[in-house]
Amino acid sequence: MPELPEAETIARQLHRELAGKTLGRVALMRPDIVHGDDGLLDSLLPRRRVKRVWRRAKRVQIELTGDVRLVFRLGMTGRLGVGPADLPLEKHTHLRIAVEGTTHELRFCDPRRFGGLWILTARDDDPDGKLGLEPLDATPGQFRAALSRRRQIKALLMDQSAVAGLGNIYCDESLYAARIHPLTRAARLDREAVVRLLRAIKRTLRRAIRFNGSTLMDYRDADGREGSFQKLHRVYQREGHPCRTCRTPIGRILAAGRSTFFCPKCQRRGRSKPLHDCRGSDRMRQR
Ligand SMILES: [Zn+2]
Numbered sequence: 001m002p003e004l005p006e007a008e009t010i011a012r013q014l015h016r017e018l019a020g021k022t023l024g025r026v027a028l029m030r031p032d033i034v035h036g037d038d039g040l041l042d043s044l045l046p047r048r049r050v051k052r053v054w055r056r057a058k059r060v061q062i063e064l065t066g067d068v069r070l071v072f073r074l075g076m077t078g079r080l081g082v083g084p085a086d087l088p089l090e091k092h093t094h095l096r097i098a099v100e101g102t103t104h105e106l107r108f109c110d111p112r113r114f115g116g117l118w119i120l121t122a123r124d125d126d127p128d129g130k131l132g133l134e135p136l137d138a139t140p141g142q143f144r145a146a147l148s149r150r151r152q153i154k155a156l157l158m159d160q161s162a163v164a165g166l167g168n169i170y171c172d173e174s175l176y177a178a179r180i181h182p183l184t185r186a187a188r189l190d191r192e193a194v195v196r197l198l199r200a201i202k203r204t205l206r207r208a209i210r211f212n213g214s215t216l217m218d219y220r221d222a223d224g225r226e227g228s229f230q231k232l233h234r235v236y237q238r239e240g241h242p243c244r245t246c247r248t249p250i251g252r253i254l255a256a257g258r259s260t261f262f263c264p265k266c267q268r269r270g271r272s273k274p275l276h277d278c279r280g281s282d283r284m285r286q287r
Contacts, residue, residue: 075114
């Protein structure tokens with residue numbers, strides 16, 4: 001499912017395609033993807049200019065003139081893209097919005113329909129008012145405050161009201177990079193471990209964005225292409241394969257109700273000190 005790097009990739013691509021352009025005719029095939037009044041699409045959208053497209057947490061937001069904002073949640077299988085309007089419609093395309101002065105249109109497609117669209121004006125509250133820290137902008141102090149809870153670190157990182165944008169893939173990859181066991185109580189991490197984890201999260205997310213995200217099943221970017229960061233995963237869905245640092249087989253446990261992949265040797269429980277003696281971790285650090 002799309003997480004922060006995938007949503008960021010789509011938002012950047014849509015920004016390049018749409019900023020400064022004016023939206024036109026709207027065709028809504030599945031009104032139930034719109035939260036709130038779907039009549040707003042027809043009454044608010046046409047002839048509004050796109051100011052910018054940006055990401056908050058795992059959502060893609062299209063900001064229009066006149067304080068109107070389209071907030072897309074991608075859910076499990078949501079895809080947003082701009083392409084030629086005469087291209088055959090992909091199955092499960094629920095929304096098309098023409099881009100004036102071009103032969104292109106914006107399309108939202110979502111086979112499993114866990115995603116959706118909010119149309120917000122200046123008066124409306126954010127649909128996810130309680131979104132937590134943006135990890136790429138967080139300072140160590142803010143991050144430490146967000147983690148000062150007794151919950152297990154994996155569960156806390158997955159909780160969007162604590163840290164926004166991380167899901168199963170990037171939690172596992174970041175915890176591995178920081179050498180932290182996923183079941184460690186967050187409040188037990190010392191200052192050094194918290195700093196190391198924030199650094200690992202930022203580095204993992206930035207690398208994933210550079211590789212246009214991870215495609216495991218459905219994810220495609222706004223140009224319809226697959227991401228390639230899945231080729232660089234070190235633990236996620238690598239159960240039984242040798243750890244790229246110590247050759248120990250990658251393990252899988254349940255954490256936060258989700259399959260969680262980790263190295264039983266590099267990420268020992270209770271250890272929050274860095275492995276100075278570990279060649280692999282030095283190699284990681286140099287990247
Ligand atoms: Zn290992």
